[in-house]
Amino acid sequence: MPQVRFKISMSLDGYVAGPEQSLDQPLGVGGEALHEWAFPTPSRREAQGEGGAERVLDDEQAASWNRNVGATIMGRNMFGPIRGDWDGDAWRGWWGDDPPYHTPVFVLTHHPRASVEMEGGTTFHFVTDGIEAALERAVASAEGKDVMIAGGASTAQQYLRAGLVDELEIHVVPALLGGGERLFEGVGAIAGAFECVELVSSSVVAHYRYVRRRAS
Amino acid sequence: MPQVRFKISMSLDGYVAGPEQSLDQPLGVGGEALHEWAFPTPSRREAQGEGGAERVLDDEQAASWNRNVGATIMGRNMFGPIRGDWDGDAWRGWWGDDPPYHTPVFVLTHHPRASVEMEGGTTFHFVTDGIEAALERAVASAEGKDVMIAGGASTAQQYLRAGLVDELEIHVVPALLGGGERLFEGVGAIAGAFECVELVSSSVVAHYRYVRRRAS
Numbered sequence: 001m002p003q004v005r006f007k008i009s010m011s012l013d014g015y016v017a018g019p020e021q022s023l024d025q026p027l028g029v030g031g032e033a034l035h036e037w038a039f040p041t042p043s044r045r046e047a048q049g050e051g052g053a054e055r056v057l058d059d060e061q062a063a064s065w066n067r068n069v070g071a072t073i074m075g076r077n078m079f080g081p082i083r084g085d086w087d088g089d090a091w092r093g094w095w096g097d098d099p100p101y102h103t104p105v106f107v108l109t110h111h112p113r114a115s116v117e118m119e120g121g122t123t124f125h126f127v128t129d130g131i132e133a134a135l136e137r138a139v140a141s142a143e144g145k146d147v148m149i150a151g152g153a154s155t156a157q158q159y160l161r162a163g164l165v166d167e168l169e170i171h172v173v174p175a176l177l178g179g180g181e182r183l184f185e186g187v188g189a190i191a192g193a194f195e196c197v198e199l200v201s202s203s204v205v206a207h208y209r210y211v212r213r214r215a216s
Numbered sequence: 217m218p219q220v221r222f223k224i225s226m227s228l229d230g231y232v233a234g235p236e237q238s239l240d241q242p243l244g245v246g247g248e249a250l251h252e253w254a255f256p257t258p259s260r261r262e263a264q265g266e267g268g269a270e271r272v273l274d275d276e277q278a279a280s281w282n283r284n285v286g287a288t289i290m291g292r293n294m295f296g297p298i299r300g301d302w303d304g305d306a307w308r309g310w311w312g313d314d315p316p317y318h319t320p321v322f323v324l325t326h327h328p329r330a331s332v333e334m335e336g337g338t339t340f341h342f343v344t345d346g347i348e349a350a351l352e353r354a355v356a357s358a359e360g361k362d363v364m365i366a367g368g369a370s371t372a373q374q375y376l377r378a379g380l381v382d383e384l385e386i387h388v389v390p391a392l393l394g395g396g397e398r399l400f401e402g403v404g405a406i407a408g409a410f411e412c413v414e415l416v417s418s419s420v421v422a423h424y425r426y427v428r429r430r431a432s
Contacts, residue, residue, distance in 0.1 A: 178407025184229035191394025
């Protein structure tokens with residue numbers, strides 16, 4: 001069965017983006033620390049040894065993020081900094097001409113816009129009729145593969161509250177951001193819904209994987 | 217130099233106690249999941265192999281909690297469920313006649329009370345003149361050993377905000393409690409103060425250790 005997955009990096013103090021997000025700092029102040037584990041710098045690779053076991057572990061975790069993913073869903077704030085009307089067709093995401101999704105990407109918005117086809121298989125579709133409609137379209141587009149909820153926090157919380165997520169992967173880095181967007185806010189009801197099936201760590205990130213509990 | 221240390225178990229969603237704490241459930245609903253890693257059940261020990269490397273790791277982390285600790289500080293809500301006046305001398309903590317501290321324990325309160333000497337070297341002292349006075353007394357009593365801030369969240373936050381903590385150990389378990397007492401609430405200013413010097417995990421808990429950054 002195709003799974004609905006959500007995978008994100010979080011600071012130890014619970015944030016998935018730092019404070020004061022802006023066009024210049026889309027991840028907020030300090031937010032790049034959330035993702036360094038997945039894009040190790042040459043100096044860190046050298047310090048840890050190129051083929052070291054722990055980098056293999058993190059690389060595997062990073063590489064798995066879009067494995068078997070057939071469609072992606074994201075919130076409008078993750079797609080870009082524009083609020084309200086789209087004001088033309090100029091904004092095409094943060095990721096250049098060839099975004100790293102390589103699937104249809106369904107962007108949740110209240111403002112209609114024509115789809116935008118990018119290079120490499122990514123096409124942005126703008127969905128104005130809610131999270132369930134977006135998920136239906138994503139499942140249909142995924143052709144049997146998984147659907148990835150890409151974020152941000154608000155979008156993830158909506159899908160979690162609606163009970164629509166099958167698998168959670170949370171990568172907890174030791175950064176303390178002190179503010180920003182909290183992931184676990186207003187999702188109290190999910191507490192019993194997931195069980196942890198994997199916890200592994202390197203010296204720079206701990207990877208927690210959860211699956212929805214089966215009805216017993 | 218003696219260090220001021222704070223060490224606590226936290227759920228992945230950021231809570232150090234579950235919701236609805238009470239006399240019957242001092243850790244709140246689900247809160248016992250925070251501490252299971254440190255007190256493995258016989259069945260888990262069996263499943264993992266008594267001498268398995270990962271239990272050794274967790275056991276070592278659990279055993280280190282009061283190593284070289286000469287005095288302890290805790291908030292009144294951690295000491296017991298009574299609020300307001302002490303109403304006599306009957307309440308002597310949650311821990312029976314021989315509490316696991318084996319040091320002087322300074323309890324922060326607004327309500328004076330005579331010290332209570334327990335078995336095994338634990339004596340509860342009640343401090344009414346604030347966190348800095350409590351720390352001074354703890355440092356003096358510790359005779360060169362470390363001072364442990366035992367919790368709970370509010371007490372830890374006060375010491376963190378005041379910049380009085382030298383070392384943080386956070387043990388993050390995969391439990392999702394969905395509510396309760398958050399550790400990282402209102403301590404934004406500490407974000408830059410600590411650096412992570414150790415991250416190791418078993419399959420049931422990840423251990424993050426931080427030290428205060430040196431002025432450069």
